[in-house]
Amino acid sequence: xxxxxxxxxxxGAAANEEGSVHDAVAAAVRVVRESGLPNRTxxxxxxxEGEWDEVMDVVKRATEAVLLFxxxxxxxxxxxxxxxxxxxxxxxxxxLEGALSKLG
Numbered sequence: 735x736x737x738x739x740x741x742x743x744x745x746g747a748a749a750n751e752e753g754s755v756h757d758a759v760a761a762a763v764r765v766v767r768e769s770g771l772p773n774r775t776x777x778x779x780x781x782x783e784g785e786w787d788e789v790m791d792v793v794k795r796a797t798e799a800v801l802l803f804x805x806x807x808x809x810x811x812x813x814x815x816x817x818x819x820x821x822x823x824x825x826x827x828x829x830l831e832g833a834l835s836k837l838g
Contacts, residue, residue, distance in 0.1 A: 745805030
């Protein structure tokens with residue numbers, strides 16, 4: 735499965751003086767990267783690929799890491815559950831780029 739998720743934080747000292755929460759986001763992304771599962775982070779979401787239990791465990795631990803920076807977290811999660819498939823984090827993009835190249 736592939737999960738795209740975003741964790742928002744509020745309360746406490748969640749944001750720095752510029753209103754950014756990048757330190758909290760960095761804590762979550764560190765958990766994801768240290769998991770060893772295939773992943774990528776963009777400006778809005780982090781995507782992670784693996785089996786259901788291992789992916790959800792990483793999302794939970796990333797959310798807990800963010801909570802160290804505030805008193806409340808908001809989690810947005812979208813999942814592509816396709817049993818029997820792996821390597822789709824890159825595979826889906828490769829197929830899309832191939833389709834686009836055929837369009838000229």
